[in-house]
Amino acid sequence: MKKKWAAKRITVNLTKQEAQTLEDMCKQTGRLATDVIRDLIRGLPAT
Numbered sequence: 001m002k003k004k005w006a007a008k009r010i011t012v013n014l015t016k017q018e019a020q021t022l023e024d025m026c027k028q029t030g031r032l033a034t035d036v037i038r039d040l041i042r043g044l045p046a047t
Contacts, residue, residue, distance in 0.1 A: 022036065
């Protein structure tokens with residue numbers, strides 16, 4: 001079976017407020033933190 005993409009695992013240190021903001025967004029949207037973060041990264045301008 002061929003993979004669509006290769007994943008790279010990263011660790012991000014967040015403040016309590018940042019973690020709460022991410023958690024709130026996940027609850028509001030019903031999405032996983034991984035998906036929220038991935039979409040935010042995709043929204044960054046290309047370099």
